[in-house]
Amino acid sequence: MNDLQTVGFARYDYMKELAYDGIESDYDALLKYFEDLPKDDYAVGLNRYRRYSRALVLPTSKTIEWLPNIEKNGSARAAYFQGKFNPEHPGDYREFPAIDEDILDNKLLQKIIIADYEKTFWNAEDTIMPIHVGVHFVKLSVEEKDDVAVSSPNSLHQDGEPFTFAHLIERYNVDGGTNAIGIPEVRHKLPEETEEGQLHDIFEITQPLESYGVNDKKVSHYVSPITRGPLDESGRRSVILIDYQLTVVAEMEE
Numbered sequence: 630m631n632d633l634q635t636v637g638f639a640r641y642d643y644m645k646e647l648a649y650d651g652i653e654s655d656y657d658a659l660l661k662y663f664e665d666l667p668k669d670d671y672a673v674g675l676n677r678y679r680r681y682s683r684a685l686v687l688p689t690s691k692t693i694e695w696l697p698n699i700e701k702n703g704s705a706r707a708a709y710f711q712g713k714f715n716p717e718h719p720g721d722y723r724e725f726p727a728i729d730e731d732i733l734d735n736k737l738l739q740k741i742i743i744a745d746y747e748k749t750f751w752n753a754e755d756t757i758m759p760i761h762v763g764v765h766f767v768k769l770s771v772e773e774k775d776d777v778a779v780s781s782p783n784s785l786h787q788d789g790e791p792f793t794f795a796h797l798i799e800r801y802n803v804d805g806g807t808n809a810i811g812i813p814e815v816r817h818k819l820p821e822e823t824e825e826g827q828l829h830d831i832f833e834i835t836q837p838l839e840s841y842g843v844n845d846k847k848v849s850h851y852v853s854p855i856t857r858g859p860l861d862e863s864g865r866r867s868v869i870l871i872d873y874q875l876t877v878v879a880e881m882e883e
């Protein structure tokens with residue numbers, strides 16, 4: 630049993646764990662790609678930038694199969710929703726600019742996806758199914774002295790997907806961005822509103838590929854807003870978030 634099973638979350642150092650010849654140049658390619666992520670249309674004024682793509686991890690070969698994008702006004706976008714789109718819950722459906730193909734081929738990104746996948750666990754009857762993977766590239770950026778950039782949602786919460794992993798790409802000249810992991814019952818609260826013993830851990834990820842994973846049913850999680858750090862220049866916090874969920878089987882009643 631690992632910490633993800635017993636406690637519900639775990640921290641990792643993927644620069645060490647994944648070390649291979651060429652990891653630095655693959656990391657540099659990801660870092661450079663974060664320089665001009667598009668603004669997140671769903672977070673107007675929140676200084677958040679984002680791209681997103683979806684894949685399957687196939688259980689036999691453990692290979693990654695990227696799902697197709699939607700073309701809209703000449704740009705490739707990836708849909709973000711759980712299972713079938715439900716018009717009664719339009720809020721469940723979003724689409725984001727997709728991650729470019731050369732980055733989807735990045736060996737480090739693929740190694741991260743598989744390393745996370747291998748830490749997840751499922752019921753025996755589910756392990757024969759492909760696992761759906763959502764890959765979010767998210768940058769919070771603070772240009773001016775009083776800027777604040779906020780993660781979503783801005784309280785302790787559970788994601789709904791069984792597992793989510795976060796991998797730091799860059800943290801530069803920022804204050805805040807502090808992670809908290811709590812018991813499920815403190816969801817919707819801020820860490821400072823919780824009582825003694827309700828938080829498992831408070832920490833910051835600061836090093837390239839410093840990572841953590843959460844087992845969503847067992848814990849709630851949070852990351853605090855960022856502001857500019859001590860230097861008189863812009864600051865940023867860039868992470869790759871990866872969620873893992875089962876293949877959704879359609880209901881048979883129609």
Ligand SMILES: [Fe+2]
Pocket residue numbers: 781782786787788793850
């Ligand atoms: Fe989350």
